[in-house]
Amino acid sequence: MLAGLTVAVIALPFALAVGIGSLPQQAASASMLAPPVLGAMAAIVGGLLLAVLGGSRVQVGGPSAVSIAILYTIARDHGYQGLVVATVMAGCILVIMGVSRLGVMVKYIPYPVTAGFTAGSAVLIATAQGKDMLGLAIADNPAHWVGKVQALAAHISTAHGPTLGVGLGTLVLVLVLRRFAPRLPAMLLGIACATLASWLLARAGSPVPTIASQFGSVRLGVQPLSPSSLSLALVRDLVPAATTIAILVAIEGLLTDVVADGMTGGKHRSDQELVSFGIANIACGALGLLPVAGGLSRTVANVKAGARTPFAAMWHALCMLLIVVLAGSIAGLVPLAALAAVLVVVSLGMMDFGAFRQLLRTPRADVAVLLTTFGLTVVFGLVYGVGIGMVLASMLFMQRMSEVAGVRSITHELRTPGSDALPTRSSSPDNKDPLEVDVELAGFRKSASSSPALRVPPGVEVFELRGPFFFAVADKLEDTLAQMQRPPKVFILRMRGVPHIDATGLRALERFHAHCTRLGTTLLLGGVHAQPLHEFVRVGLDARLGEANIFENLSDALARAQTLVEPDAS
Numbered sequence: 001m002l003a004g005l006t007v008a009v010i011a012l013p014f015a016l017a018v019g020i021g022s023l024p025q026q027a028a029s030a031s032m033l034a035p036p037v038l039g040a041m042a043a044i045v046g047g048l049l050l051a052v053l054g055g056s057r058v059q060v061g062g063p064s065a066v067s068i069a070i071l072y073t074i075a076r077d078h079g080y081q082g083l084v085v086a087t088v089m090a091g092c093i094l095v096i097m098g099v100s101r102l103g104v105m106v107k108y109i110p111y112p113v114t115a116g117f118t119a120g121s122a123v124l125i126a127t128a129q130g131k132d133m134l135g136l137a138i139a140d141n142p143a144h145w146v147g148k149v150q151a152l153a154a155h156i157s158t159a160h161g162p163t164l165g166v167g168l169g170t171l172v173l174v175l176v177l178r179r180f181a182p183r184l185p186a187m188l189l190g191i192a193c194a195t196l197a198s199w200l201l202a203r204a205g206s207p208v209p210t211i212a213s214q215f216g217s218v219r220l221g222v223q224p225l226s227p228s229s230l231s232l233a234l235v236r237d238l239v240p241a242a243t244t245i246a247i248l249v250a251i252e253g254l255l256t257d258v259v260a261d262g263m264t265g266g267k268h269r270s271d272q273e274l275v276s277f278g279i280a281n282i283a284c285g286a287l288g289l290l291p292v293a294g295g296l297s298r299t300v301a302n303v304k305a306g307a308r309t310p311f312a313a314m315w316h317a318l319c320m321l322l323i324v325v326l327a328g329s330i331a332g333l334v335p336l337a338a339l340a341a342v343l344v345v346v347s348l349g350m351m352d353f354g355a356f357r358q359l360l361r362t363p364r365a366d367v368a369v370l371l372t373t374f375g376l377t378v379v380f381g382l383v384y385g386v387g388i389g390m391v392l393a394s395m396l397f398m399q400r401m402s403e404v405a406g407v408r409s410i411t412h413e414l415r416t417p418g419s420d421a422l423p424t425r426s427s428s429p430d431n432k433d434p435l436e437v438d439v440e441l442a443g444f445r446k447s448a449s450s451s452p453a454l455r456v457p458p459g460v461e462v463f464e465l466r467g468p469f470f471f472a473v474a475d476k477l478e479d480t481l482a483q484m485q486r487p488p489k490v491f492i493l494r495m496r497g498v499p500h501i502d503a504t505g506l507r508a509l510e511r512f513h514a515h516c517t518r519l520g521t522t523l524l525l526g527g528v529h530a531q532p533l534h535e536f537v538r539v540g541l542d543a544r545l546g547e548a549n550i551f552e553n554l555s556d557a558l559a560r561a562q563t564l565v566e567p568d569a570s
Contacts, residue, residue: 014062014065022038023080027080036215040218045289069382072206074241098533106270124378126343134152162201174186175345194341223287244382245291286349328544373386401470405476407464409464460558463492471503490516492522522549523545
């Protein structure tokens, strides 16, 4: 109960700030609920559902700062109703991801991509707070980052001194408390001092904008999604944005779970966590609230306060409910500049300058992915940043895998005594399968005295295929035979280093077999693993290659080759 109360006190000001930062003025005016109420209610409803249904015992959910940029863009382009529809769609996507057991797949998103869009989101969040922090008289705050910077520069002369003082004072106080008194609730104390300062300034005749003056009092309420707002065209337009929300929620939540596991020694269930995120967001969207995700700061505070069961997160949601009911009018006195300062502090934490500088010293290709994702996120938004960043990272992965995989001739190595040749089948232990011995002994140097070299008859060429045989390396096999001056009578392709083959690899192998047949060369395969062999059977390639030409190890393939080039030897 103490942990839940502690997190509630920390999370409520943050939820109010996220609510204000997520909606542009035109979308906020279309909602029956004020933006801070949307944030607070999302923290209560979503936080309670995530605590009851989640796959982590200590995760604390609520509105997410990472999502502010994409939520603002959706609300600007499609209005308030479009935002809640996208929230429901994102929830459905998360449920599908969880039921499909894709929880592990989310962790495969490269770190340069996550670091790039997180840092880009931090820049967007911090820039968006300039209007409220400085008290600028900007009637219509642009949505894009470039427009925001231009508007801030054009209206800097309208800065309001008292508002600027409250905002900067809150920012400095929170940063100092975090640095020198980390056990104290820095954000809550900063908000409390800013509220007191705002009250004193109002008494002195220099009022600053507050939640109540801008949006009204903070109170309970929901605004159920209207079925009349749904249309096929709207759903189609929102698919990219909803997918981005789902990915952001999944990444932030599951990464937070990993951190929490390290602190508690527990183990979360990622697929159940995704389903709970989905249900919570469907409920929040249906009630007209903001989307929710896991929160690292909330969860870490929960664990440090002693939480070890989901009851703490449940109690956190109920405590926020009580605070809104009993002290909603007091919350309305909070100055907007103080909430803007809270989000600036959050954005500074999201940037993680040390990790960003370290990434800049990684390989150039990773730096390119990082900077591209960061730049596109800042200039064009999260949808472009995440999407293009993932495409670049995937292409980089394929290029690196194609460098690892390849085809090389090992005929000379096998014919040379004392080389890295594998022992013949006769030297394999009786209790082991020849293929197991073939794999087990790979990489161990065998001298001529301990194991005789494999005999490669004249007219036989042995090549080794290593690495996954996928579309990025298929052309290497096709070029191998064409580069040989004289086609051999028998071509042995050793596949002990091929753990996986895809459709393009199967097609390339079939074309390579047809090419060998036209040249009068017999193709033999040695050391074929289970997955490639299973795919051979599924597509009928084993029959076309000939089952008599596919072997468990290289020794048997060479024995078969000897009978083909020396018919009388049998």
